[in-house]
Amino acid sequence: MIKKLLFITCITLGIANGTYAQKKFTPGVRGGLSLSTITNAEADYKADFYVGLQFPIKLVSFYTLQPELNYTRQGAKNANLQYVKRGNGYNEPYQSVSEDINLSYIDINVINKFSFKDFNVHVGPGFAIMTEGKSKTEFYGDLTLNLGVGYQVTDHLGIEARWRQGVVRVVDKDYWFYTDYWYNDDSFNSSFQIGLTYTF
Template sequence: MKKTLLTLLLGLLAVTGYSQARFDIHGGMSMANITNSEADMKVGYTVGVGMDYAFNEMWSFQSGLNFTSKGCKVSEGGVDTKMNPVYLDIPLLAAVKFNITEGNRFVVNFGPYVGFGLGGKMTVEASGAEVGTKLFKKVGKNDEAMMNRCAVGLQYGVGFELDDHYLINLTGQYGFTNMIKESFADESNKNLAFLLTVGYRF
């Protein structure tokens, strides 16, 4: 996984040498959950930098580095459980842009993403007491981490480019890989997330 991330980063750096590439900073809110569970959606954050390489006025390749909190939460019988993993996501997207007026565009993008679990923990709170377990560190009798660091999935979104600089995006993610390892979960548990972000392109 580390070799894959390094290869992607080197590829992004190579693209920066072309004048068609523009960069942005963005941030906003994440709303995440996992499949096949009775958990509730958890609200978190997402921040990152993006790259837009224009092939022409309509088509672009978009990527970047995004730090996003995901997971879920469950409240039952006076016990509150939260899973708070933080991932570095690298999307690899095709983007289609439709001109609305001069400098203003409606954008649709889609493609795969890869991610790497950086940290985070699961906390369980009951009767005023709280205990926590790190999600990507070895724990328990199985002597392995509860969650997989590697994440692969599909990303898709819609948004607006305003005044040729300002960005508003609504993004969805659906994971193809299990977040929780089989030794800790009986069913598949794919990532589900929606991201609402604003940004500025230079």
Template structure:
């Protein structure tokens, strides 16, 4: 019985804390500069776009769950192979740590899950694969940003995948099977709406 009472008190406390927190929705858009490690691919440009909810828990800390579309992959430097395009739905939980209570400059640390919903691997010249790629990637990311009083946010992040894309075996072009990790530098802007 004491356990039930404790759980109820914990749920009430958490619910009260979340309702007291200021939550503001927003949208974001930016550019990706992506590559896949241990390949001969060059860096590829892409975009990301999506929405988030900024949950301000203290003057110095916000939680910002987000869902984004992110175009990643690598650019081919050979006529024998095409560019690698991977389209992800990215679900992330950035933690924002502000330097001062009036927001402004902040650091970002977070974890995310990238869901591969579309890619061009089966269309690449000389390859016939359709089931050798990872449908998911668990990512860690960090960065810096600046938030203006009127809601505009500018951010730069680096996102590192932890699960090998594993789309090809070892050969002359893809240097090492089993460790082909996504790496993405992101720069963009967001706008946080006032409710």
């Protein structure tokens, strides 16, 4: 998967280099507030930040291909990710432990941006590499789907809001009943981002 992503990134950068003289290539920065949680964990939202670089290539008047490299802080507050276990006796109560989860990722996104005058719509996949935190699965990363909208305030300054949904499980949450029956309830990253962009 990483090799495929690097191949796509190289192709994208090659397109940018080859079309620089003909198409509008305007690199920039982006950053703002990240509100994140972990699904199926009875968790509260965690407020943190994201910051990154964007490399938009305006191919036609209404379409921009925008590779991104971001640093995103995520996680959740009061997430119930521990085992929920019943004791030896049938009348003993269930037990659960809630904890704050702090996660950080390096994100490589390939965003398709469709412009309608000053408004724009974003959609695209991403690959996230965990740099902080502890996964409770064997995979320390995530694949994401990014959906968002933006508004260009000036030629250089814009505002945007984006929903970022992970599609690879972050943790395994297991419920145990008695001593021999259990089922899984996988949990995923989910975050809402709102911030500013500035192109040079």
